[in-house]
Amino acid sequence: MTGFLRGVNPLAKMFGPLPVMAAVFLTEDLRVLAAFTLGTLVLLLVGALPGWRTSLALVLGVPVGVAVVAVSFGLWVDPAAVADTRTVLAFGPVELTRGGLAVGLVTGLRLAALVLLAMVSGLTTTGPEFVRASVQHLRVPYRVGYAALASMRFVPRFGRELEVIRSAHRVRGVAGGRGPVAGARRAGGYAVPLLASGIRHAERVSLSMESRAFGAAPTRTERHPVPLRVRDGVVLLAFWSACWAVPALVHG
Amino acid sequence: MSTPETTPTTAPGTTPDAAATPAARRPRPLTTRYLMTCGAIGAATGVLLIPVNLVAFGALAAAPTLVAALVGFWLVGGVIALALLQRPGAALITSVISGIFAIPTPAGLTAVLTMAMVGVALELGFAVTLYRVWSPWLFYVSTAVIAAVYLTMVFPAYEMGSASTLAQVMFVLTLFVSMVGAAWLGLLLARRLAATGVTRGLAPVRRPAATTATTTTAP
Numbered sequence: 001m002t003g004f005l006r007g008v009n010p011l012a013k014m015f016g017p018l019p020v021m022a023a024v025f026l027t028e029d030l031r032v033l034a035a036f037t038l039g040t041l042v043l044l045l046v047g048a049l050p051g052w053r054t055s056l057a058l059v060l061g062v063p064v065g066v067a068v069v070a071v072s073f074g075l076w077v078d079p080a081a082v083a084d085t086r087t088v089l090a091f092g093p094v095e096l097t098r099g100g101l102a103v104g105l106v107t108g109l110r111l112a113a114l115v116l117l118a119m120v121s122g123l124t125t126t127g128p129e130f131v132r133a134s135v136q137h138l139r140v141p142y143r144v145g146y147a148a149l150a151s152m153r154f155v156p157r158f159g160r161e162l163e164v165i166r167s168a169h170r171v172r173g174v175a176g177g178r179g180p181v182a183g184a185r186r187a188g189g190y191a192v193p194l195l196a197s198g199i200r201h202a203e204r205v206s207l208s209m210e211s212r213a214f215g216a217a218p219t220r221t222e223r224h225p226v227p228l229r230v231r232d233g234v235v236l237l238a239f240w241s242a243c244w245a246v247p248a249l250v251h252g
Numbered sequence: 253m254s255t256p257e258t259t260p261t262t263a264p265g266t267t268p269d270a271a272a273t274p275a276a277r278r279p280r281p282l283t284t285r286y287l288m289t290c291g292a293i294g295a296a297t298g299v300l301l302i303p304v305n306l307v308a309f310g311a312l313a314a315a316p317t318l319v320a321a322l323v324g325f326w327l328v329g330g331v332i333a334l335a336l337l338q339r340p341g342a343a344l345i346t347s348v349i350s351g352i353f354a355i356p357t358p359a360g361l362t363a364v365l366t367m368a369m370v371g372v373a374l375e376l377g378f379a380v381t382l383y384r385v386w387s388p389w390l391f392y393v394s395t396a397v398i399a400a401v402y403l404t405m406v407f408p409a410y411e412m413g414s415a416s417t418l419a420q421v422m423f424v425l426t427l428f429v430s431m432v433g434a435a436w437l438g439l440l441l442a443r444r445l446a447a448t449g450v451t452r453g454l455a456p457v458r459r460p461a462a463t464t465a466t467t468t469t470a471p
Contacts, residue, residue: 013360013361014362014365018362018365021362065312069312073410073415076415076416076419103414107410111312115309115312115358118358118359118360118361118362118363119358120360121355121360121361121362122355122356122357122358122360122361122363123360125355125361126355126356127352127353127355127356130352130355130361130364131352141282143284143287144282144287144345147284147287147288147290147349148291148294148348148352150288150291151288151291151292151294151295151349152295154291154292154295154296155295155299155353158295158296158299192441192444192445192448194296195292195293195296195441195445196445196450198292198293198295199289199292199293199445199450199451201292202288202289202291203285203288203289203450203454206283206284206287206288206289207285209284209288210284215284
């Protein structure tokens with residue numbers, strides 16, 4: 001359940017993959033992109049240790065996704081823009097050329113690598129961890145950070161409030177009727193009351209926070225320290241060096 | 253909610269009559285009520301970002317035009333906050349908070365960076381006009397500019413340069429409609445929210461507000 005990436009500081013997981021993403025974004029080399037995709041996939045499976053369900057979805061989903069992109073982008077490609085126009089597959093009047101498939105494959109691998117690199121942090125980091133790390137190390141004002149933390153508690157409240165608003169609307173016969181149009185109109189009617197109740201709640205919460213002296217002192221103590229350790233630096237440097245190491249390895 | 257007795261506790265510098273006292277000469281820009289209001293809008297729009305991001309990453313594979321249709325959701329929160337609160341930083345704080353909600357999606361922590369960029373981009377138009385213009389046209393111009401800049405970023409990413417002309421036109425049109433439509437939706441929601449009175453004492457009243465009347469143009 002606990003891969004080593006979960007213990008890494010969120011900031012390392014944020015800034016580590018960024019140059020790699022830029023490298024993936026800029027490269028056109030099919031083999032380099034494939035190496036980045038495969039490498040990140042292995043890192044995710046080993047480092048994040050997601051449940052077998054997520055692992056299976058990753059292992060099966062990545063090749064399927066790349067294949068779908070390769071075919072769909074290959075079909076969209078302007079036939080005049082590619083050199084190799086030998087037909088691989090034909091769907092009636094639409095033909096999938098070999099050159100189009102190559103462009104599609106590069107796009108598919110690039111998107112897969114980008115998504116997997118983003119998932120390195122997505123699968124192993126929670127919102128509160130990230131907020132605490134940025135308050136403690138990025139000099140984000142703690143009042144802003146703790147406002148973000150407090151607003152996370154709003155979500156379950158939104159669910160309850162939505163039930164109340166839905167019942168109230170039903171009792172008053174607001175936007176009745178059947179079908180998708182009436183349903184969409186009903187859903188649209190929930191937006192303003194839900195936001196208004198959220199803002200009202202925000203005012204009450206801010207009063208109660210300030211009555212407990214929130215924001216009275218320039219600094220504050222932390223209940224959950226998120227330290228920057230040596231291993232965070234190692235992870236960061238490992239990601240950064242991969243930008244050069246992977247293309248170099250692929251090209252021998 | 254916002255009775256005169258409560259305002260000294262929440263926001264020493266925000267009430268018009270408090271501006272006369274020396275203590276309010278330097279109003280605290282980030283009052284807790286302002287931050288939590290941004291937080292509430294960010295939470296509401298951030299929860300929406302989770303399914304939007306999941307659908308977008310699923311659709312990334314087959315239909316980039318669908319992704320272009322969904323990008324408007326990134327802007328709505330910032331537009332609501334900016335139009336409703338009419339204060340510097342509202343779009344940035346709201347957008348970043350809504351990005352934090354989108355961390356458990358395939359976007360991961362890049363969602364926060366993306367939303368921070370969206371927030372800064374939304375703020376730019378208002379910063380250039382020194383936060384004096386809050387008319388709807390500036391929202392529309394801002395989002396159109398953001399759409400144009402975003403277009404130059406994603407066009408190469410989706411290999412759109414080598415796509416057929418029809419696909420290119422559809423992509424560009426969808427992107428612009430989605431983003432400018434988000435500005436329209438955000439302004440509409442902000443107007444309705446201002447009418448409920450929940451931001452009384454928080455949003456300034458002296459300016460011709462984008463939230464009170466669409467016809468007002470000049471101060």
